[in-house]
Amino acid sequence: MGDEPILHLQGVNKSFGPVHVLRDVDFEARAGEVTALVGDNGAGKSTLVKCIGGTYTLDSGVYHYQGKPAHVRSPRDASALGIEIVYQDLALADNLDIVQNMFLGRERMTGLTLDEISMEKAAQSTLEALSVRTVASVRQRVASLSGGQRQTVAIAKSVLWQSKVVLLDEPTAALGVAQTAQVLDLVRRLADQGVAVVLISHNMLDVLQVADRIAVLYLGQMAAIVDRSSVDQQQLVELITTGSSGDRGLGRPAAQPTGSANR
Amino acid sequence: MTETKLEEQIPPEGGQNGEVIAAAVPVEGGIAEHARTYLQRVRGGDMGSLPAIIGLVALSIFFWAVHPSFGSLGNFANLMQQAASSIFIAMGLVFVLLLGEIDLAAGTAAGVCAVVMARLSVGYGWPWPASIGAAMVTGLVIGLATGWLCAKIRIPSFVVTLALFLAFQGVVLYVVNNGAGTHGNISISDNFINGLDNGQMANWAGWLLVVILVVGYAAVKLSATRARAKAGLLAEPYSLVAIKVLVLAGVSVLAVYLLNQNRATNRTPTVVNQGGKLVKVTPPALDGVPWVVPLILAFFVITTFLLTRTRYGRHVYAVGGNAEAARRAGINVDRIRISVFVINSFLAAIGGILLASQVRSVDQNEGGGNVLLLAVGAAVIGGTSLFGGKGRTFDAIIGGLVVAVIANGMADLVQGNNGPAVQYIVTGAVLMLAAAIDALARRRAGSSGLG
Numbered sequence: 001m002g003d004e005p006i007l008h009l010q011g012v013n014k015s016f017g018p019v020h021v022l023r024d025v026d027f028e029a030r031a032g033e034v035t036a037l038v039g040d041n042g043a044g045k046s047t048l049v050k051c052i053g054g055t056y057t058l059d060s061g062v063y064h065y066q067g068k069p070a071h072v073r074s075p076r077d078a079s080a081l082g083i084e085i086v087y088q089d090l091a092l093a094d095n096l097d098i099v100q101n102m103f104l105g106r107e108r109m110t111g112l113t114l115d116e117i118s119m120e121k122a123a124q125s126t127l128e129a130l131s132v133r134t135v136a137s138v139r140q141r142v143a144s145l146s147g148g149q150r151q152t153v154a155i156a157k158s159v160l161w162q163s164k165v166v167l168l169d170e171p172t173a174a175l176g177v178a179q180t181a182q183v184l185d186l187v188r189r190l191a192d193q194g195v196a197v198v199l200i201s202h203n204m205l206d207v208l209q210v211a212d213r214i215a216v217l218y219l220g221q222m223a224a225i226v227d228r229s230s231v232d233q234q235q236l237v238e239l240i241t242t243g244s245s246g247d248r249g250l251g252r253p254a255a256q257p258t259g260s261a262n263r
Numbered sequence: 264m265t266e267t268k269l270e271e272q273i274p275p276e277g278g279q280n281g282e283v284i285a286a287a288v289p290v291e292g293g294i295a296e297h298a299r300t301y302l303q304r305v306r307g308g309d310m311g312s313l314p315a316i317i318g319l320v321a322l323s324i325f326f327w328a329v330h331p332s333f334g335s336l337g338n339f340a341n342l343m344q345q346a347a348s349s350i351f352i353a354m355g356l357v358f359v360l361l362l363g364e365i366d367l368a369a370g371t372a373a374g375v376c377a378v379v380m381a382r383l384s385v386g387y388g389w390p391w392p393a394s395i396g397a398a399m400v401t402g403l404v405i406g407l408a409t410g411w412l413c414a415k416i417r418i419p420s421f422v423v424t425l426a427l428f429l430a431f432q433g434v435v436l437y438v439v440n441n442g443a444g445t446h447g448n449i450s451i452s453d454n455f456i457n458g459l460d461n462g463q464m465a466n467w468a469g470w471l472l473v474v475i476l477v478v479g480y481a482a483v484k485l486s487a488t489r490a491r492a493k494a495g496l497l498a499e500p501y502s503l504v505a506i507k508v509l510v511l512a513g514v515s516v517l518a519v520y521l522l523n524q525n526r527a528t529n530r531t532p533t534v535v536n537q538g539g540k541l542v543k544v545t546p547p548a549l550d551g552v553p554w555v556v557p558l559i560l561a562f563f564v565i566t567t568f569l570l571t572r573t574r575y576g577r578h579v580y581a582v583g584g585n586a587e588a589a590r591r592a593g594i595n596v597d598r599i600r601i602s603v604f605v606i607n608s609f610l611a612a613i614g615g616i617l618l619a620s621q622v623r624s625v626d627q628n629e630g631g632g633n634v635l636l637l638a639v640g641a642a643v644i645g646g647t648s649l650f651g652g653k654g655r656t657f658d659a660i661i662g663g664l665v666v667a668v669i670a671n672g673m674a675d676l677v678q679g680n681n682g683p684a685v686q687y688i689v690t691g692a693v694l695m696l697a698a699a700i701d702a703l704a705r706r707r708a709g710s711s712g713l714g
Contacts, residue, residue: 076593092585105592
């Protein structure tokens with residue numbers, strides 16, 4: 001997978017008043033891969049995600065999308081490019097059913113009225129394509145779904161909209177063991193369909209299980225971007241907590257902040 | 264012989280085509296299956312208007328039993344005319360309640376619109392289209408201002424409308440006591456305005472209404488069911504559609520039949536001298552469906568279409584269910600918020616016009632007193648949630664009828680000085696009961712996972 005990354009950020013800086021949250025951060029995501037974004041609390045994961053999603057604008061740095069510079073100044077710009085963020089607190093309306101949620105804000109119409117039939121069929125086939133068998137009916141209200149099923153709907157929504165980059169913010173944080181496995185399965189299938197998946201997670205096991213590459217943020221700097229196959233759990237924990245592990249990471253004058261030289 | 268037969272029956276080994284069995288086509292459940300699902304939903308806390316319909320029937324039987332005149336034909340028509348203004352204000356409130364907001368000024372806003380209409384019609388001699396139009400525009404302006412204060416300045420709707428509730432009482436007083444024409448209590452002389460709440464349709468028009476209603480409902484239901492079945496989606500069985508249409512037909516035929524009977528209380532003929540001849544004259548018959556019935560039905564159809572079939576309606580429910588999710592989906596939440604207040608105040612204006620029409624006059628307390636509480640009560644009793652995201656304008660109609668039955672029945676039941684006192688207490692208790700059912704259903708829905 002040595003082709004161009006679909007999403008490529010270079011030298012990103014972001015400050016809130018005197019607090020320098022992101023310092024010269026480089027980040028990339030490739031189609032068909034799961035890139036995990038890990039780091040301790042306050043490392044800047046959420047800020048970086050919000051910069052990618054257009055909620056925050058970059059103070060400085062280059063934002064490349066599909067090899068071309070892109071100007072993302074609002075979440076709308078990001079969605080227009082095909083970048084979708086699936087938030088931790090799940091942007092679903094409980095009182096609406098699965099179809100209504102998946103098409104929220106982008107309803108299909110026939111004239112003045114909603115085209116319920118075509119939306120229902122599209123929702124069904126999207127869930128089938130992702131091999132989702134846990135949902136009994138797409139006309140169920142979201143309130144009646146389990147945490148894993150909700151996460152599934154939220155992820156399926158991004159597939160339905162043919163997003164090219166999907167950022168998942170702690171998708172397994174509130175889930176049990178079985179549901180976590182289901183969601184991770186789905187994350188893998190999403191990548192297999194050619195989507196660039198960015199997985200933000202606290203859970204080492206999840207990350208090691210599903211990620212192709214792992215980007216480690218440490219105190220606002222990109223400590224390393226490593227291949228999954230080249231690290232074990234202990235090294236990863238070391239990178240997260242100290243910013244370096246062996247010859248990888250920050251703190252050595254020769255080391256690149258991106259860690260790209262270390263791959 | 265038998266052996267060969269057996270061999271023939273053995274199915275070929277599966278999987279030779281590597282065929283992927285698509286998700287099983289949902290088996291169309293029969294009526295029994297649908298009834299079971301419905302019961303399950305009710306038990307899970309999704310009751311809709313069911314408590315209100317049961318309450319309506321139970322209350323009607325109770326009042327009829329203790330006071331037979333409650334069941335008279337005249338009172339039947341009365342009930343609808345009394346309920347009309349509450350129903351309209353409540354239909355508007357449903358929109359606001361869907362967002363989890365409240366409009367405490369809906370009653371006095373209706374009052375302002377009513378006195379504006381009365382002042383222009385009586386004091387300045389404006390024809391009815393102009394004075395009614397002015398009342399409606401007043402409603403739209405009030406809604407726009409309320410919505411703007413809530414959505415843009417971000418004052419909680421509770422506070423905005425509480426302030427407006429007080430201010431509008433002053434506006435009513437001002438309009439009633441100033442300008443051309445009579446001051447204080449303004450009697451309305453315009454026949455059209457008075458006829459809105461008091462007039463009846465011709466008998467044939469009542470039957471025409473039944474035909475339009477039943478045929479229209481059947482056509483909408485059938486075409487929707489057919490389209491879903493054709494697309495291979497789970498659809499209601501035709502037998503269930505037939506039952507629904509027949510129930511609607513039965514109820515509306517019975518209602519129109521009863522309303523088309525002569526319900527005049529005075530039927531004894533009098534002998535009058537007409538041009539030197541003595542003629543026996545029977546008093547004019549009082550029959551026909553009150554005009555408020557088609558008026559309510561028309562607005563019910565329009566608002567239901569708006570809420571269930573259009574993108575706007577979908578967004579209203581979404582903002583009520585999860586405003587943050589709606590915002591992230593690209594919905595302009597502020598615009599939705601302002602729009603529901605505009606619709607609310609517009610329907611309140613119509614409620615105010617009917618309020619004035621009902622008693623053929625407006626006074627210094629127009630739209631005050633319990634007008635608002637009856638309307639909020641109507642919406643909540645009907646099944647619209649105070650927590651937002653759940654409700655239909657149908658709720659306002661059923662709830663409005665319940666409230667009217669209570670007011671009407673109690674007035675007969677408790678005579679004397681304490682009548683109003685008991686009526687207030689009972690209405691308050693019923694409203695509390697409805698709110699409690701709403702809160703409990705919500706908790707139950709939360710725990711059972713059914714929304």
